[in-house]
Amino acid sequence: MSAPVPHVDEDLVARLRTDLAAAEFTVTGVLDVLGPLASSALGREQPLPARRVASASSSPAATLIRLFTLGDPVDASEVERALPRLRVHGAVALGLVTEEGDGVVARFDIRPYASDESHWWVASDLAEVATGSPVREDHVLGIGGASTTLAQWTIRRPVSSALDLGTGCGVQALHLGSHADHIVVTDLSERALAFARFNAALNGCTWDVRSGSMLEPVAGQRFDLVVSNPPFVITPRSGEVPLFEYRDGGAAGDAVVAGLVRSVGEHLEPGGVAQFLGNWEVPRGSTWTERVGSWLDGAGVDAWVVQREVQDPAEYAETWSRDGGHHAGTADFDAMYAAWLDDFASRDIESIGFGVITLHRPTGDREPFVDLMDERGPVPPAMGDTVRVGLEARVWLAEHSDDDVLDQAWKATPDVTEERHTLPGASDPSVIVARQGSGLGRVIQLTTVTAAYLSVADGELTPRQAVGAIAGILELDADETEREVVAFVRDAAKDGLLVRPTD
Structure with missing residues (x-):
């Protein structure tokens, strides 16, 4: 028997939207009701503090938290007060709740979600924290860590067309609405698409919703931007591990992500960008x-991949055996754990990486660049502008010669500081580093030559002009000094430590 899905009735959905807004069922409103302690605990999947606080409040927002977030039975009269326009019968008609005696029980999770400029409501299946049991294999995931990571790293510049590949309940598509004229969303899961249609209606969005696997629904089409939180989890095919639709792409190992890397370039307009998450x-x-470099051979796209996390097979098995509501020490957990270990051992896998992949289709006839970075340190929550600046810098560097680099004035950004470390009693520093205070937080070790150039990178003096003076003062070969400075500028400029004054 297939699991239920929400229904779209434009009039009833409009009433629901009005009621949610009137109840101040927003990110801020929920925080005001729960307070920081209960909100933080709920974020760690500990519902007790939130349940205690919400049960003690008679506000409409508290009622909606109990109903749609915590999954608690709520008296019908309270739901009537919280949803005065939709009423209980309207919520039943939308498939959102069922009536049980004098109580009302939610069938789905509905919760507020927001960016800096927009706020939405997102419907999905109830989480394990609400049901108290493992989720179904056709579970439609709501707002999770992976989806928010991708949203935070996505470049937000105006585009004509955008594709949300593997949309799930539509989180990425909601973000795309702020800067894309036409949005296509795809998913293999029909249940996920039902939630996506409902969320589009609930938030007043218009999406072109298509069913199918990966890029099949958009055969022959190109987009300015493709985003995807794909089913990247590496899942054993032994039968011991549930194949959750939201995380399993139906292929062994990391083949889903590899296939996407190799094929998505065909669906990008010249200058178009694809951004997605992946395991390898x-x-x-x-x-x-x-491993990742082999996927890019012949792909015809520029690639910038940032590895953010690395796990050994046991850590990976523990992470994903817990996912979906299974608990360590149970027979199901142990069986899944063992299946993952056996699967990785069969391919002699030593570690598994996770990161953010950004691909770009060149506009001209040149060799694509590949930049694979391991940056696991903390970064700001909003990385989209950093990625935009970094991608634009990498494209400029790929399209310009070393002579162009030498003749371009560069300026050190205000967040770049220099550190000098000197051994006791020494007159000269043994280590000099440039440290970036924002973005990826790059740290670049400097030489005497590159430290000298960085000190005069004021946006007016070009590297070519600086090299002559540096080589003369330090009594160095001018050609070698020039090559060293060019290499430094290319490395520092790609991540925004140096910028062109016109940028």
Whole structure:
């Protein structure tokens, strides 16, 4: 028997939207009701503090938290007061709740979600924290860590057309609405598409919703922007592990992500960008850069991949065995754990990487660049503008010669500081580094030459002009000094430590 889905009735959905807004069922409103302690606990999937606070409040927002977030039975009269326009019968008609005696029980999770400029409501299946049991294999995931990571790293510049590949309940498409004229969303899961249609209606959005696997629904089409939180989890095919639709793409190992990397370029307009998350396996004796780099051979796209996390097979197995509501020490958990270990051992996998992949289709006839970075340190929550600046810098550098770099004035950004470390009693520093205070937080070790150039990078003096003076003062070969400065500028400029004054 298939699981239920919400229904779209434009009039009833409009009433629901009005009621949610009037109840101040927003991110801020929920925080005001729960307070920081209960909100933080709920974020850690501990519902007790939120349940205690919400049960003690008679506000409409508290009623909606109990109903749609915590999954608690709520007296019908309270729901009537919280949803005065939709009423209980309207919520039943939308498939959102069922009546049980004098109580009302939610069938789905509805919760507020927001960016800096917009606020929405997102419907999905109830989480394990609400149901108290493991989720179904056709579970439609709501707002999660992966979806928010992708949203935070996505470049937000105006585009004509955008594709949300594997949309799930539509989180990425909601963000795309702020800067894309036409939005296509796809998913293999019909249940996910039902939630996406409902969320589009609930938030007043218009999406072109299509069913199908990966890029099949958009065959022959190109987009300015493709975003995807794909089913990237590496899942054993032994039968011991549930194949959750939201995380499993139906292929062994990391083939889903590899296939997307190799094929998405065909669906990008010249200058178009694709951004998605991914896992990759690293076999013993290899490196992650060799693994991901092999996917890019012949792909015809520029690639900037930032590895953010690395786990060994046991850590990976523990993470995903817990996912979906299973608990350590149970027979199901142990069986899944063992299946993952066996699966990785069969391919001699030493580690598994996770990161953000940004691809760009060149506008001209040049060799694509590939930049594979391991940056696991903390970064700001909003990375989209950093990624935009970094991608634009990498494209400029790929399209310009070393002579162009030498003749372009560069300026050190205000967040770049220099550190000098000197051994006791020494007159000269043994280590000099440039440290970036924002973005990826790059730290670049400097030489005497590059430290000298960085000190005069004021946006007016070009590297070519500076090299002559530096080589003369330090009594160095001018050509070698020039090559060293060019290499430094290319490395520092790609991540925004140096910028062109016109940028």
